[in-house]
Amino acid sequence: MKKCYFFCFLLFSTLMYSQKKSLQTKFITEKISLDGKLDEAIWQSVPVATDFVMFQPDNGKVIPENKRTEVRVLYDNEAIYIGALMYDDEPNKILRELNKRDDFGAADFFGVFVNGYNDGQQNFEFFVNAADGQADCLATDSNGEDYSWDAVWDSKAVITSFGWVVEMRIPYSALRFSSESKQTWGVNFFREIRRDRQKYSWNLIDNKIGTFTQQNGTVDGIENIKTPTRLFFLPYASFYTYANADQKTYGELKGGLDIKYGINDAFTLDAMLIPDFGQTKYDDRILNLSPFEQQFNENRAFFTEGTDLFSKGNLFYSRRIGGPPSYSPETKTNEEIVENPTTVDLYNATKISGRTKGGLGIGYLNAVTQKTYATIKDTISKETRRVLVQPLTNYNVLVFDQRFHKNSSASLINTNVTRDGSFRDGNVTALVWDLNTAKNTYNLSGNFEYSYVNDIESKKDGINTTLNFAETSGKYRYNFGGNLVTKDFDNNDLGIIFETNYYSFNGFTSYRILNPTKLFNSFNTNVNGYAQFQKETGKVQDDQINWNVNTTTKKNHYIGFGLEYRPVETYNYYEPRTEGRYSIDPTRFGSWFSISTNYNNKFAFDFNPSFAVLNETKRTTFSFYLSPRYRFNDHLALNYEFNFFRQNNNKGFVDSSSKNDALAPNTIIYANRNVVNYTNNINGKYSLNSKMNFNLSARYYWSYTENKDFYKLEDNGRLTAYDSYTDNKDQNLITWNLDLSYNWWFAPGSQLTLLYRSNAAKYDNLITKDFGNNYTSVLNNEDLSHVISISVKYFIDYNQIKNVF
Structure with a gap:
């Protein structure tokens, strides 16, 4: 009898998880009020999507009855509507941190994934968290989730006595689908119970399969929709006040317009007229010693x-x-x-x-x-x-x-x-x-x-080709492949490439657990190797073997470590900055360790030390990254990041002479140097509500390279002493950036931003090893500038204003 029961259970589970679920929807004519109540009678007239199963960590486990989830879908000629009930036996423990758009924070969330073509290749994903915040992204298996994509849609989340409720209105303008009279969309619903770090989906996402977007269920019943014209305008106006260290102040008024037009239900035109990027996040500039x-x-x-x-x-x-x-x-x-x-x-x-x-x-x-x-x-x-x-x-x-x-x-x-x-x-x-x-x-x-x-004086062409084969499912996975780049391949006009004129081979194998064990919620270990060869000579340009372990404990702390080894000397054709010349890099052994504690806790931290030893006298590299964070309450949180990196007795290019130099023609000079980097970041936020946020981002960066001895690069790639070189090639870079902003999403797609920004940079070849003095000097630098700006963007839907005209 027990064997029969066990067999029936397995059969039921197999049928439940191997078949795609289907949900029927219904056309409506009445208005839905997005108030998080689901009190319109029409919600009770459609079938319910329920029986959610766990995605992580215990893949396939059925959601408990006291945390069941029920989802309904309606539609009209303008949008689809999603109503979701998330039951929770302890609603007072639902995490609900307020945060800016596209940042979940420490909060429960509900999501809907929509694929209008039901082709298993791309999802439009929309999320609402328990603090009434929004996030959205485009998701593909090849590129993952891209949260830089933003759509205009409405939602409301409300905490209740039994859990929490979400109502969503997603206009067709935020989706892509064909023009058929009868639609079948790929759809999945997603829920995370944050305090338990448990993620559930309506249609099972089987983690044995190396794909996410192909495991949707379907929504049926969408028929004969008459979609409105997809024409949107986003006019914006900005005012900037600039001040520099000389106290010269002036203002600048800018304005422009973005247009989005739906050519049809599948294709969209985006146009940007008179762009304004003045409030774009600053770049994290570094002291770049590489040839790239x-x-x-x-x-x-x-x-x-x-x-x-x-x-x-x-x-x-x-x-x-x-x-x-x-x-x-x-x-x-x-x-x-x-x-x-x-x-x-x-x-x-x-x-x-x-x-x-x-x-x-x-x-x-x-x-x-x-x-x-x-x-x-x-x-x-x-x-x-x-x-x-x-x-x-x-x-x-x-x-x-x-x-x-x-x-x-x-x-x-x-x-x-x-x-x-x-x-x-x-x-x-x-x-x-x-x-x-x-x-x-x-x-x-x-x-x-x-x-x-086609350059002014010459023309050139080149090829870059790769081929990879991989097993992408199950506990054990592997891949291997190769890459060939010819000498004259150049995509730098609209792309970016660093290394050319080589061929390479790579291999990777891994093991992972698919369900939790007594010690781990997740465990993954992998070994990978890479070898690169200069195309003409066949000399080894790069070779490395890595072993890595990544785990998540039962308390949802991440712990990882790894070893890396470069077993043979390599020929570096890029560092000399001269065609045909190379220097030889020694063998290398290194290791890293990383821990990231559970962000659900008010206090959490990340710590990542690493080191490497090279086969040269006292040549070492070590670094560590430390980032404590504290969430004071659901409104206020701060995060500090400190990154230290040091290379002792590093060998690198500092100068070269031309063939016409009478004293030392065609001489390439290297230095034995210490390279030190300090990076300090402070990030903070204070959220008044899900639509209003204050954000702080500050970065102080100091890096220097201190040259001790100079060498001449010989034709065989080795270095010999070059004591006659006396130029000061030390480098010292200090940068300061500060952004303090207030953002208010005052209407769907419409935003007001007030920004204060200060930045400065100081570069010279005089090194002062005084942290405080360097910080003061960059703030007193003549290049220090201050900018105060206000920008307003307003989203206009043609369908809402056409009757006015």
Whole structure:
């Protein structure tokens, strides 16, 4: 009898979890009031989505009856409506920290995932937390969840005597779907009980399968909807007051307009006219000793929102648009540069994106930047002249992405930069594929990229191609692959690449638990290896073997550690900054450890020390990261971050001479140096409610490199003493950034922001090892500037104003 019962239970579980759930919805004509009460009678006339199962940590476990979740869906010609009841036997323990948009904080949340094509490849995800805050994102298996995407929708969350309630209104303008009269959408509902760190979904998300978006249920019954015109305007106005260390103060008024137009139910046009990026988050500038440029995050909303198509192939680095000028001004004798812009202004930017019923995604992005000049002054005659450092430039990205079998895709991408006049133009075309077996157990991915550059005096082309094979399901997983980049591959006009002229091989294997054990809620260990070779000579440029362990304890503390080993010397063809030359890097052994305590606690911290020992006399590297955080209450929280990094007896490039140097032609000079970095960050927030937030972000960064001995780089890659070199090549960089802002979402899609910003940077070759004195000196620096700005953006729906006209 027991065996029979056990067999029936297994059969029931298999049927329950292997089949996609379906929920019926209903068209309504009456108005739904978003008050978190669900007291309209129509809510009781539709079926209920219930029987949620755990996603993490105990995958597949049925939600307890006293924490059951019930969800209903309605729709009209403008939007879908979701009503959710989250039962909780201890509603006074529901976590409800207030936070800014897209930040869950320590709070329970409910989410709905919508795939209008039901093709298993992309979810539009909308979340509401127990503090009535909102978050939304685009989710794909290849790129994860992108919270830079923001939609305009309404919601209300209310704590009750039995738990909490959410009502949501998601307009069709926030979704993408085909124009068929009868719709079947992929849908899933998600709930996290934060105090227990337990996540549940309506349709099981089986963690044995390496995919998230393909495990939705469906919503049926959406028929003959007459969607309204999707035309939205976002006018904005900003006023800036600037002051520098000389107390020179002036004001500037800016204004502009963003337009969003639904070409049809699937495709959308976004246009930005007269952009204003003055309130964009500051860049975390560092002392960059590498031969490569520093890569910055994109913080401008237009270039982050809904750009999943444009990220295909990793060819698009949006900071090229409106970034530093492409050319540096050249001076003559007795001339100096008195004005050299650090950024280039945009005239406009436009993007079109969407997907057809057959799964073909099309993305088009275009931006035009202005002519930009530097000003040069003759120190004797005092006359000035202007030099063109950035011509009128057109940037263009075109993407065709075909999805098939609900889990695979192939993409064709082209990026093009055309500069007016006799300046460099660049073009890159790529084929990218991501292929999965029917049961999502194996994956074959890769790309083939071709670049063509037409420079003023030369033309060049190159290839970058990769191929990877992986097992993506179960406890044991692995992948292996390779990469080839030719010498003249160059996508830097609209992309970014650091290393070329090599081929490489990589391998990875891992083991994970799928359900909790007595010690761990989650456990993962992996071993991976990588080897890179210079294409012409076959010399090893990089080699490493890593072993890592990542765990979450039963009390939801994260603990991880790892070992890394570079077993042979490598040939560095990039550090000498001269074609054909290389230096030799020694073998290396290192380790790291990390702990992150449960953020549910009022006090929590992150701690991450690491070290490495290189096979050279006293050459070591060590660092540690410490970040305590404290949540005073549901309104106020502070987080401090301290990051220390030190390299002892590091060897690196400091100077070189030309072939015409009479004393030392073609000499490359390295230094034996100590490199030290200190980074201090303070982040804080005070939330008045879910719509009003004060936010603090401050960063003090100090880094220096202190040279002790100098060497000459020999042709065999070894270093020999070069005592005759006496130039001071020490470097010292101190930066200060402070942002204090007030944000008020006073209406859906509409925002008022008041920002105070101060920043300064001090760079020289004089090192003062006095932390306090350096901090004071940068604040007293003549480059210290202050900005106070107020910006108002107002969302206008054409359907709400058309009757006025």
